[in-house]
Amino acid sequence: MLETRDLTIRFGGHVAVNAVSCSFAPGTLTAIVGPNGAGKTTYFNLISGQLKASAGTVSLDGRSLTGMAPSARTRAGLGRAFQLTNLFPHLTVLENVRLAVQATRDGTHRRGLKLWSIWSDHRDLVARADEILTQVALKAREHDAVASLPHGDQRKLEVALLIALEPKVFMFDEPTAGMNAAEAPVILDLIRQLKQDRSKTILLVEHKMDVVRELADRIIVLHNGTLVADGEPAEVIASPVVQEAYLGVSTKEAA
C-alpha cells in the first residue's frame, strides 16, 4: 500500500502540490488527471523523491520513504517512467534496459559494486533485458543508440526501463504521449497485463480520456495542486469540476 499524507511542496509562493493525502492499494490502477500544471508530475516527483517535500510524508507498505534519496526509493519498490523522455542517449537500447535490470537485482554483481567481474558474463541480465525488449516491440532496434530512435520508440523504451525495474508500484507519466495510434496499444496492452498481477499498484497520469476510461479502476483529480475529486471513473468524469476545468466543457452546455 502506497500512501501519501499531507504531501505539499511550495516553489517560492506557488504551492504546486497542496496537502495531498491519498493511498493506493495493490491491484488497482489509479488514473491521475487534471489540467496542465495541476501538479501531477510534481506529485510523482514527490513520491519518487526527485523533489523534496516541503511537508508531508510518503510511505510504502507501512515503511516511511520520506527523506530517502530517489535511488533508495527505487530499491524499496517504487518505479517511475518520465513524462519527458529521459534516457541514456549514447548507450544502445539493450544497454539501457540491462542497466535497469542490473539495478534491481542484488545478484552476484551486487548492483555493479562488484568491480572484478566481467559484465558480459552476467548472462541472466541480458536474457531478461531481451525478454522485455520483445515485450515492448523494440527488439529489432536493440543495438541502436537511443539518440537515433524516433520519438515514439524512445517513449516505449522509457516504459521498458520501468518494467525492467520490477517495482511494486508503477508510475506512468503520460506513457503514450507522442506515440502513434497504432503503437500506443502495445503499451496499453502491457499495462493491462500488469494489472493482472494483483500485487502491483499502478499510477497513471494520462490526458487521453478514452484510455483513462478504459483502464482505470479509480480516478483522482488534481487541480491547482489540490486533490479535488476521487472515485469511480464514470462518476468522476461526470463531475462538474472535471467537465469544466479539465475537459473544457461548460457545465451549462453539458446540462
Add this chain to the structure above:
Amino acid sequence: MSEMLLDLQGVHTHIGAYHILHGVDLQVPRAQLTMLLGRNGAGKTTTLRTIMGLWQASQGKVSFAGRDITRLRTPQIAELGIAYVPENMGIFSDLTVKENMLLAARAARTADDIDTQRLEWIFQLFPAVQKFWNHPAGKLSGGQKQMLAVARAIVEPRELLIVDEPSKGLAPAIINNMIDAFAELKSRGVTILLVEQNLNFAQRLGDHVAVMDNGRLVHAGRMAAFSEDVQLQQRLLGLAL
C-alpha cells in the same frame, strides 16, 4: 504565384550514414491546413527539419512561395516567414517565459513592443503563458511548455506555420483551445503544416492530408475523402480514425 506555398520534390535526406527520406514529394496549399500523418519513425520529423534547413536535403528540391530554399540556411528560411515548433518544443529553459516570447517576436526590442492585442489573444488561449510570465520556462509543466512553444510560434504573424505534434501532453480543454487557435489563424490566411498523432485533432482541422511511411509519401489528398475511407486508413496507419 503558384497555389502551393510549400513544395517538396523528390527530397532525400541522410542523417550521418543513414538514408532517412527516400524522395518525398509534398505539397502544402496556401491558406489551408495540411496534416502530415504516419507511424513512429516514418520520417515526419525529418521532413519538417529538412524544410527548415536543420538537416540538409541530399537530393531534391524544397521551394517556398515559388522560391528555391533547399540550400538556404535555417535563419534565412525562418526570415521568409516560417514559424516552426519542433518536436522537443525547443524551450529555452533558463530564460523566463517572457524572454522566450520576446525572442520569438523578432521585431520587438523589449517585451513592451510586442503587439498587445495578439498577446491578449494568446493569453486567452493559453492562460499558463500569462500566469507564468516571469518564471523560468524550464520550471513549467510538460503541457505548459507545449503551450509556450505554440504561443511563441504565433506571437508574430507568419505566412507558414510548421508544428510537430502540438497536442501531446495537453489536457483536453487546452487541445480545444489549440484547435480554435489554428482555425482562427487559418481564417486569417496563414498556411499550416501539422504533424499529429491525435487523429481526432487531425480530423477536426485538416483540409488536406499526407501520409508517410518508411521515408516516403504514401498518400496525399483531401482530409474529407481520407476520413471516409476506413480501409485506406487501416492500410496506411494500421487503424482507423
Add this chain to the structure above:
Amino acid sequence: MLSRLISHDLPRSRLLAVILAAIVLALLVAPFAFPGVKALNVAAKILVFIVLVASFDLLLGYTGIVSFAHTMFFGIGAYGIAIASTRLGPTWMSMGVGVACALALSLVLSLAIGLFSLRVRAIFFAMITLAVAAAFQTLASQLSVFTGGEDGLSFKLPELISPSFEFAEEPFLGASLDGRLLCYYLLFVVAVVLVLAMLRIVNSPFGRVLQAIRENEFRAEAIGYRVVVYRTVSSMLSALFATLAGCMLAIWLRYNGPDTSLSFEIMVDVLLIVVIGGMGTIYGAVIGAALFVVAQSYLQDLLRMGSEASASLPWLAAVLSPDRWLLWLGVLFVLSVYYFPTGVVGKLRARAAS
C-alpha cells in the same frame, strides 16, 4: 583466455588490434630494438603515461567528471617515492612505505574532492579542481623541507634497479645489462598489470554504471543507483591508479619536483592524450600515449631537419626553428581535435563497423 585477460573488451577493429599489439611488442623489446638512453627514456615515459592517462580515462571517459586535479595524485605518488627514499634511504622497504603513504593520502584527498564534486555543477567543479591543483603545486614548493621546494628531490633507489648495478659485463644486442634495464622491465610489468586491472574495472557491471552516470546522472539515480557512491568510488580508484603512475615516474627518474609531476602542462597533455586516443576506451590511452610522447620527444629533432631544409626562406625557417617546437605542438593539439573527434580508437572502430 586472452579475451578474458582483456575482460572481453575486444578491440573491435582489426587495424586497432594490430596497432595495439605492435605498441605492446615495441615496448617489450624497446631496450634492445632501440638502443640508447634517449629511446629508453621515451619508452619508459610512454609506460608511465599509459597508466596515468588510462586512470584519467576512468574518471573522464567513463564517469564524465572533468577534473584538473588529476596530476595532484600523480604528484603524490611521485613524492611518495621521492620523500620516502630521501628520508629512509634507498631500500625496497622505504619504497613500499612511500607507495603506501602516497596511496593513503590520495585516497583521503580523492574522497574529499569526490564528495565536494557533488555539491557544485560540472564546470564549476572543473574550475575548482584547476585552482586546487595550482594551490597544491604551490604548497609542494612551499613545503621545501620535505619536498625540496622548487628544486625537487634527487634520490637513490635499491641497487638492483640502479644504473650502477651491472649483471653482465657485455652488452646484449646493444643494450647494457644493468639495473636500468631491470627497472624498465619492472615498469613494463607494472604497467601491463595496472592497465589490465583498469580494463577489468571498466568492463565490470560497475563500469557500465559509470557510463550510465556519465550519460544521465539523474536517470541513473532514478533507476536505483546511488550516484554518490559510484562517483566517489570512481574518483578514488582513478586517483589510486594515478598515484601508482606517479610512483612509476619517480622510480624511473630517480628525481621528482613540482614541475615534473604536478604541472598544469602535464594535465593538459593527459587531457589531449585521452582525446586523441579516444575517450572511454582505455585502449585510447595506450595509442594516445605512444603517439603523443613520441611526437613530443622527437618534434624538436624533426623541426631541426625542417628548418635546415628551409634555411633559404627566412620566414619559414623562423617558424620551423626547433625553438618554436611548441608552436607545432599547439598545431598538433588543434588538428587532433579537428580530425579525431572520437579519437583514434573511435575512428578505427567506426571504420571497422561500416
Add this chain to the structure above:
Amino acid sequence: MFRDIDYKPLLLAPVLALVALPLTGSFSTWLTLTVAGLAMGMIIFIIASGLTLVFGLMDVLNFGHGVFIALGAFVASSVLALMGDWTGSQSLLLNLMAVFPAMLVAMLVAGAVGLAFERLIVRPVYGQHLKQILITMGGMIIGEEIIKVIWGPAQLPLPLPEALRGSIFVMDAAISKYRLLAVVVGLAVFGLMAWTLARTKIGLLIRAGVQDREMVESLGYRIGRLFIGVFVAGSALAGLGGTMWGLFQQNLIPQMGAQVNVLIFIVIIIGGLGSTGGALIGALLVGLMNNYVGFLLPAATQFSTIALMVVVLLWRPQGVYPVVNR
C-alpha cells in the same frame, strides 16, 4: 522594483573591508590597502570582462583567452614605443593621448585575431567543453609562440607614461595614479557592458543560442554571426585588459596571459556565469582579499583567492549572480 534587486552580494566587499579594519591596526594602512585593493579589483575586472562574454555567456571554456591579453599588451607596447614623445612628456593630456590610441589599436588587433580564432579554432567545438579546453589550449600555445616570434622571447619593459607614475596621497595613504585611471576605464567598461546586455536582446540571444542553437536559428536569428561578434568583442576587451595589465606591470612576457588565466576564471566563477555585475563584485573581492591577506599573512595570499571562491560557492553554488544555469 527595488525589491527585485538581490542586494546581498553587494554587501560582500564592504563587509570584507569592515572585517579587515580592526585586523590591520592602523587606519591609514587600511585605507591604503582598501583603495589599492579596489583599484586592483578594477584592473582585474577589465582583464576578466572579455571572459564574462566568452565563457560566461557563450559558454566557451576559452583557455586561450589569456593570449589575447598578452597580445593586447604587446601591441600596446609597440604603439607606445612609436609615441615616445608623448609618453615621455610630463603633460597628462599628452600621455593620455598616447595611451588611448594604444588601447584602441590593442583592441582592434586582439579583436581581429579573435575573429580568426573563432573561425578556425572555436567554431567546430561549440557546446563541447572538453574539446574547447584542448583546442583553445592549443590556440594559446600557438599564440604565445607567435608572440615570441614577433616580439622575441625576452621580457619587454613597458614604462608608464610620465604623468601616470607615482601616487597621490590622501591622509597618508598612497594611491598610485595609474590605479585611478584603471578605475575610470573599468567603470566605463562596466557601464557599457551592463548597458548593452540589459538594453538589447544580445545577451538573451546568446544565452538562448548556447542552450539550443537550432531553435534560435529556427526563430530567424543568425546566431553564427552574433557569436562571432560577441567573441570578437570579448577578445577586444581582453586586448584592452592586456594594455591595462601591461602598463600596470610595466613589464611584458609572452607567458603573461597564461599567468592570469586561473585568476580570471576564478573571478568569473565567483561572479556567476554571464553576469557583468557579478564579475565586478568578484574582481573587487579578489583585489581586496589579496591585499588584506597579503598584509596579514603573506604566505597565505595565493590560497586566499581559492578559499574565497570555495566559500562563495558554498554559499551560492552558482556564484553570486548567476545569469545562466549551467
Add this chain to the structure above:
Amino acid sequence: IPAAAADKEIRIAHVYSKTGPLEAYGKQTQIGLMMGLEYATGGSMTVGGKKIVVIEKDDQGKPDLGKSLLAAAYSDDKADLAIGPTSSGVALALLPVAEEYKKILLVEPAVADSITGDKWNKYIFRTGRNSSQDAISNAVAVDKEGTSIVMLAQDYAFGRDGVKAFKDALKKAKIVHEEYLPPATTDFTAGIARMVDALKDKPGRKIIAVVWAGATNPFNALADADLKSRYNIEVGSGGNILPAMAAYKRFPGMEGATYYYFGIPKNPVNEAMVSAHYKEFKAPPDFFTAGGFSAAMAVVTALKKTEGNTSTNKLISTMEGMSFDTPKGKMTFRKEDHQAMQSMYHFKIKVDPAFAWGVPELVHEIKPEEMNIPIKNKR
C-alpha cells in the same frame, strides 16, 4: 658517431633552456659560449688538433627532461663534458647524472648554493656565481654602521637562501624585518605597507634590499610609493638582465652589487666580447652572455693544458685550482668546491637618457679576497 671521428673531436654538450620560461637567459648563455669558444681558440674552434663540437640540448626548464638529455648527451652523443643548465632546479637534477657517467658538468649560470654545496660531487665545476657570492657582495655594498635593512625576497628556496647568505655577511648594518612574498605576486601594496611599518620609525639610513628574480618585480611599485621622499627609505638591489634594469631608471643613486654589466670591467677579454657582440647583434652583451663566455674560456683553458686530452680525471686535476681569463677578469676554480672565485661590482645607478635602463656605475670592484665565501660541500 664513428670512433675515429670521435677521437678527433672534443664534444661539448650544452644543456640549457632553449625554450621555456628561461628561454631568454639560456639563449644569452649559448651566444656567449659560442663567442667565447671562438675567442679562446682564436677562431679555429680546435684545441690540441681536435675540433670542438657543441651539441645543444633543450631542457625546456624541466629537471626531468634535463636529466634524460644529459644522460643521452654523455651516452648516446658521446659528449666529453657538459655545460649548463639555466635553471637551478634542473642543475640539481643533473648533478647525479654527471656522477653516474663520470663526466664533467660545468655549471653555468644556475646559482643555487647547494650545487657547489651539499649536493656537490667531484664532477661538478661552476663558472657562474653562486647565491652566496651574490648576497655577500650586495651586503658588502650596503653594510654601514647605523643602517636598518628590510629584506624583500620571494617566498621559496632561492629567496630564503639569498636572504640568509646576505644576513650572514652583514657585519654592521641591522636587519629589522624579512618580507617574503609569493613568487608570482603582482600587487605589492600589502608587502610595501608592512615594510614601511617596519622601517619608517627607525633612525639612520633605511634600506629595502630586494632579492628578486623573474619578470614581475616590485621595483615599479616601490618607486610609485615614493618612499624616499615620504619616509627617507631607499631601495637596494643587485644587478639583472638589461630589460629588467629598465625599472632601475626610477631609482637614481640606488646602490647594490652586480655580477656583470658590460660597461664595468676593463680588460681585453671584455672589450673583445663587447665589440664582437655589438658587431653581430647591434646591442651590448648581457648578464648571461658573460657567463657563457666565461664557461668557454674555462673549458678551453683546461683543454689547452691537457693538450686536448678529455679524460675526466685528467680534466678534474687540471681544473682544480686553475685560473682563467674571463670578461670579468681572472677567475679561479676553488679546489675545495670547484666554485669559480670572481669579482663582483659595487655599483650606483645613474640615469642616462641614452640608455633604456638605469646605468650601473662602478663604485668599487669587490675582489674575491674581499668576500668570505663559505665552503659548504663535503668532499
